[in-house]
Amino acid sequence: MSTYEQEAVGIATLGPVQQTVTEEQATELHSTVSAPRARRRRRIRWQRLVSPLALLGIWQLSHVFNLISPGHLPPPSLIATTAVNLITHPTPAYGSLQGALLVSLERFAIGFALGGSVAVLLAITAGLSRIGEAAIDPLAQMIRTLPLFGLIPVFIVWFGIGTLPKVLLVALGAAVPLYLNTYSGIRSIDGRLFELGHVLGLNRWELLRNVVVPSALPQALVGLRQSLGAAWLSLVVAEQINANAGLGFMINQATQFLRNDVIFVALFTYTLLGLLTDWIVRILERRALAWRTDLVIR
Amino acid sequence: MSVATSAQIGVAQSTSSTAPAAVAEVRGLKRAFGPRGVLNGVDLSVAAGEIVALIGRSGSGKSTLLRALAGLDREGTGHLAVNGTAAVAFQDARLLHWRRVRENVALGLRVEDRERVAEVALREVGLGEHLRAWPLTLSGGEAQRVSLARALVREPDLMLLDEPFGALDAITRLSMHRLLLDLWGRHRPAILLVTHDVDEALALADRVVLLADGRIAHEERIALERPREREHHDLVEKRVRLLTELGVYEKGAVL
Numbered sequence: 239m240s241t242y243e244q245e246a247v248g249i250a251t252l253g254p255v256q257q258t259v260t261e262e263q264a265t266e267l268h269s270t271v272s273a274p275r276a277r278r279r280r281r282i283r284w285q286r287l288v289s290p291l292a293l294l295g296i297w298q299l300s301h302v303f304n305l306i307s308p309g310h311l312p313p314p315s316l317i318a319t320t321a322v323n324l325i326t327h328p329t330p331a332y333g334s335l336q337g338a339l340l341v342s343l344e345r346f347a348i349g350f351a352l353g354g355s356v357a358v359l360l361a362i363t364a365g366l367s368r369i370g371e372a373a374i375d376p377l378a379q380m381i382r383t384l385p386l387f388g389l390i391p392v393f394i395v396w397f398g399i400g401t402l403p404k405v406l407l408v409a410l411g412a413a414v415p416l417y418l419n420t421y422s423g424i425r426s427i428d429g430r431l432f433e434l435g436h437v438l439g440l441n442r443w444e445l446l447r448n449v450v451v452p453s454a455l456p457q458a459l460v461g462l463r464q465s466l467g468a469a470w471l472s473l474v475v476a477e478q479i480n481a482n483a484g485l486g487f488m489i490n491q492a493t494q495f496l497r498n499d500v501i502f503v504a505l506f507t508y509t510l511l512g513l514l515t516d517w518i519v520r521i522l523e524r525r526a527l528a529w530r531t532d533l534v535i536r
Numbered sequence: 537m538s539v540a541t542s543a544q545i546g547v548a549q550s551t552s553s554t555a556p557a558a559v560a561e562v563r564g565l566k567r568a569f570g571p572r573g574v575l576n577g578v579d580l581s582v583a584a585g586e587i588v589a590l591i592g593r594s595g596s597g598k599s600t601l602l603r604a605l606a607g608l609d610r611e612g613t614g615h616l617a618v619n620g621t622a623a624v625a626f627q628d629a630r631l632l633h634w635r636r637v638r639e640n641v642a643l644g645l646r647v648e649d650r651e652r653v654a655e656v657a658l659r660e661v662g663l664g665e666h667l668r669a670w671p672l673t674l675s676g677g678e679a680q681r682v683s684l685a686r687a688l689v690r691e692p693d694l695m696l697l698d699e700p701f702g703a704l705d706a707i708t709r710l711s712m713h714r715l716l717l718d719l720w721g722r723h724r725p726a727i728l729l730v731t732h733d734v735d736e737a738l739a740l741a742d743r744v745v746l747l748a749d750g751r752i753a754h755e756e757r758i759a760l761e762r763p764r765e766r767e768h769h770d771l772v773e774k775r776v777r778l779l780t781e782l783g784v785y786e787k788g789a790v791l
Contacts, residue, residue: 430628430630431632433608434626435644436607436608437606437607437608437624438643438644438686439646440643440644444643444644448643449632452634452635455634528670529634529670530633
């Protein structure tokens with residue numbers, strides 16, 4: 239496989255950080271890339287659509303030929319219709335799709351903002367000071383081994399069945415991987431760069447901005463991806479317990495009415511939200527790690 | 537870097553006893569790593585505008601001495617003073633990979649219009665075309681030139697160069713020598729050049745100082761004009777003496 243093909247794979251999959259070179263950047267850096275090469279890359283990208291589309295086709299066809307019962311696995315066409323109906327005709331049982339989505343998104347956003355900012359603050363404190371490390375890291379390592387979902391009953395006892403325990407579960411799910419990765423990113427900063435900072439007479443703020451943050455960023459972004467994944471998972475689980483609004487509530491209701499098509503609509507919505515946050519991270523990576531692209535391409 | 541940050545180790549700096557011409561003054565500097573004494577009372581002074589090459593076998597403490605002068609090692613005892621500003625260039629160019637070349641040079645600069653000042657320095661080392669390049673796209677020689685520009689832009693009275701050309705290939709090294717002499721000719725900083733390369737020392741320095749057993753064991757003054765002919769009889773003689781002092785000279789060996 240040529241470098242370019244590997245790159246294309248890296249773009250299309252949710253690959254690790256090293257592979258997040260985007261096509262635009264690659265083209266920008268290699269503006270002299272030959273036309274056939276560029277065309278081949280475009281073709282590879284297009285080829286990646288074939289298997290998902292084929293699966294969708296087979297899925298639909300299996301219903302046309304009555305191979306699967308719609309009650310077990312509704313056809314894509316039914317899922318699409320149901321989605322449109324849930325958007326245009328809200329029902330008392332389910333509410334509207336966009337309403338549920340907003341509720342879930344809000345829980346996610348608050349939980350993630352809370353967990354993420356606490357994690358980053360703690361990681362910087364533990365990473366840059368010995369006292370901070372001694373105080374914070376043992377606790378963080380303990381929390382890491384705690385089974386997250388085992389906390390749900392405790393959270394219900396403590397915080398009731400409203401929004402709070404859900405938000406807190408998302409926050410905890412987000413915080414752990416982000417803390418661990420950011421902390422280890424800061425810890426693995428090349429000590430010689432601190433020497434350089436000293437020689438150049440950088441103050442604390444300049445050191446943080448020019449050395450600490452950029453050095454730790456690649457690892458922190460890996461943590462961000464894991465953290466987003468964990469946060470979505472926490473939300474899905476938390477929402478299905480004692481919720482009275484949101485996508486999880488919609489799934490619960492649909493279970494009772496045996497409406498698998500509604501469940502699939504909710505699941506796909508979760509998927510789309512996950513893809514959305516992943517896309518945001520990739521834009522962040524593209525901007526923050528632009529300096530590494532040269533390394534990857536060389 | 538100011539005098540205050542790099543000056544004191546053990547004994548406070550005393551300007552009265554320091555000759556005004558000396559940019560760097562070291563007296564009785566001792567430094568041990570555990571039980572192993574690396575510097576056992578080093579005396580060295582570098583005059584303004586002078587190029588001093590510090591040579592020695594590996595582990596002889598030449599980098600330790602330079603790091604003490606740079607303020608990177610404060611564990612030693614003795615007298616140490618830097619009168620004026622010092623700048624450092626390391627063997628690894630030590631650029632921040634996530635900052636473009638110009639920003640690397642401008643880093644920590646406390647002047648107005650730092651971008652433009654950095655630009656001038658980069659043009660001076662022949663990198664005017666690479667202002668916005670990422671460091672990882674540079675060759676080893678180019679990266680080292682950025683590192684020189686970064687030191688130069690601070691208009692130091694003393695440049696501390698820790699084997700800056702050690703990792704470069706022979707051809708690049710020669711062109712870097714020419715560049716360094718060129719920059720020195722224009723700005724006239726004092727230079728303390730740590731090197732393990734006797735030829736490099738002989739080609740560049742006013743004075744070659746040899747560090748052995750934690751002390752200055754030998755010194756050669758070279759009054760020749762630069763650039764110098766490598767086979768000049770004076771240099772050949774000095775080379776033999778230095779290599780003998782280093783314990784690596786064998787009679788009849790090709791130098």
